Amino acid sequence: MAQVLEFKLPDLGEGLTEAEIVRWLVEVGDVVAIDQPVVEVETAKAMVEVPCPYGGVVTARFGEEGAELPVGAPLLTVAVGATEASSASPGNDGAAAEEPSDGSGSGSGSDSGSGSGNVLVGYGTGAPAARRRRIRPEGVGAAAPVAAPVPAVVSAPARPAPVAVAEVNGRRGPVAVVSPLVRRLARQHEIDLRQLSGSGPDGLILRADVDSAIREAGNVTATEARTAAEPVVAAAPTVQVGAAAPATAERIPLRGVRGAVADKLSRSRSEIPDATCWVDADATELMAARAAMNAASGPSGGPKVSVLALLARICTAALNRYPELNSTVDTAAREIVRLPGVHLGFAAQTERGLVVPVVRDAHTRNAESIGAEIARLTELARTGKLSPAQLTGGTFTLNNYGVFGVDGSTPIINHPEAAMLGVGRIMPKPWVHNGELAVRQVVQLSLTFDHRVCDGGTAGGFLRYVADCVEQPAVLLRTL
Structure with a gap:
């Protein structure tokens, strides 16, 4: 039984x-x-x-x-x-x-x-x-x-x-879609995701695919409405078909990843007395050093070293010099807790929203190792397969918002950390180099820090060291 x-x-x-x-x-x-x-x-x-x-x-x-x-x-x-x-x-x-x-x-x-x-x-x-x-x-x-x-x-x-089988018991298997926003949009408009072919990598269904299906469904509905109204049109005044309904405000629940981000940012703003300092740096030599590293590895010498990996390595070296910024504040005990190791988070924008994967023990890794781990975690973030453990425990965050084509920002600290380094886009700008005006690759660096853990002198020293390493990568040789 x-x-x-x-x-x-x-x-x-x-x-x-x-x-x-x-x-x-x-x-x-x-x-x-x-x-x-x-x-x-x-x-x-x-x-x-x-x-x-x-x-x-x-x-x-x-x-x-x-x-x-x-x-x-x-x-x-x-x-x-x-x-x-x-x-x-x-x-x-x-x-x-x-x-x-x-x-x-x-x-x-x-x-x-x-x-x-x-x-x-x-x-x-x-x-x-x-x-x-x-x-x-x-x-x-x-x-x-x-x-x-x-x-x-x-x-x-x-x-x-x-679970990726095409059909089970006469029904199609899991739909290739990652973003909850895409699923919610499809549910709101009664779009069957199983009937869509995704235009993303490996058939991933994107928002554009759902938007296209919504437009097609709207055209079909309008056509059916016109067909039904045709007998009435001959005997009555013109009937307006498909008139838009009065606009209403859309309410989107703050839950899931978006809700967690909202709570953490709100807590950061309410608890942390933050301040921001920034500096422009000539990244020409850093870009040349990266090109030399990748050229030395050869066509089959392994993965290329990214700019983000170099900046991450610079951050670990700077935190070794300024450990005050690799700490947290125990508000209940009114104590600053300096952390023994660097678990480096990096901001990643995905279809599910902003996530911050964490590179564990970044202070023990070189640029190549950090780059490989960043690439692995980024792919997991893109496919929505990051585990909770891979998204928690960070001690310092690196935020490369330059990928969005902006020069500067005042990032909000990732609570309960004490600081975040923001990196703008690297682009050609007029720059005085060796006493002469030249076109150089310039980047803006910004540091938002918890003013409880250090004063402006420490924060400025950290940021200046990072800028020096960007302008003269050879400075890092003293710590490698």
Whole structure:
């Protein structure tokens, strides 16, 4: 007899208390295997797929896409043993039943042998316990003896097929879309993402694809409306079809990543007495040094060193000289806590919003190692696969807003850190070089710092050292 088990939203770690349902990966009536991902959720830290610890038939789902659920709230229910019951022939209904191999009975929850018992995201779980069949004697609740084994659907594999399959049970699999904003836009306009072909990398569905589908749907609706109105037009005054409705303000909930960013920025502004200083620097020699490094590596000498990686290495050297800026403030104890190592965050703009991946132990890495880690984390951010651990624990942040084509900014400190270095675009400008006017590659650097951890002299010294390294990369040789 099938046993219905309830699967609740598990603790996703990092102190997260709730998650938003982005996309259901299963429907009611689907057969799921142990550890099969059943729902994709978005927390304030990352987007993750949640595996189900039970194998059986989904009997109910709790929460629509876009709904927020607290940790511990029911996600779905699974009828364990329902696949066996449904696969038996009508004449043998109820003839076979499962029994745990240890003879302890079916039990409940993860102790029943029907589930892995481990639902923490990112951790594998064991295969289901071996099972044996108990056949009822002839004539007891059965019209005929069971002569054939149960169909193969009973022994589902412990690991399901990859979720990227094109079709499952007649339905298309996961949609290639990362941004919750894109999903929300599609839901608002009743656009089926499964019918779209994405124009992004690897078929990723972008907002432009959804906007195009909305326009097409609007044209079809207008055409249908005109067709329906044609008999009326001949006998009545001109009918205006598709008149725009009165404009109303759009309300966008601050939740998920956007809500977490809003809370952190608001807390930073309310708690940290910040100040900003900036300086223009001649980056011509830095760009030449980068070109020389990449040329020396040759065509197949490994990944190229990026400007961001060089700036990150400069930051770690500067923080070694000015450790006051690699600290945090314990407001309750009224203490400045200087941190032993540099975990360097870098701001990355994605379709999900602004995220800050963290390069661990950046003070122990050279420019090439930092660059490789930045590239790896950037790719995870682009695909929405950063884990909460990769987005927390930073001690200093590097913000390259020059990629947006702007020269300067006064960045908000990434609470609870003490400082952030902002980098504008590097572009040709008139510059006095060796006493003569010349065209040089100039960049504006800005440092926003917590005035509680240091005074302007320390902040200015840090920024001047960074600028000196940008203008004369050889200065770094003393610390390499």
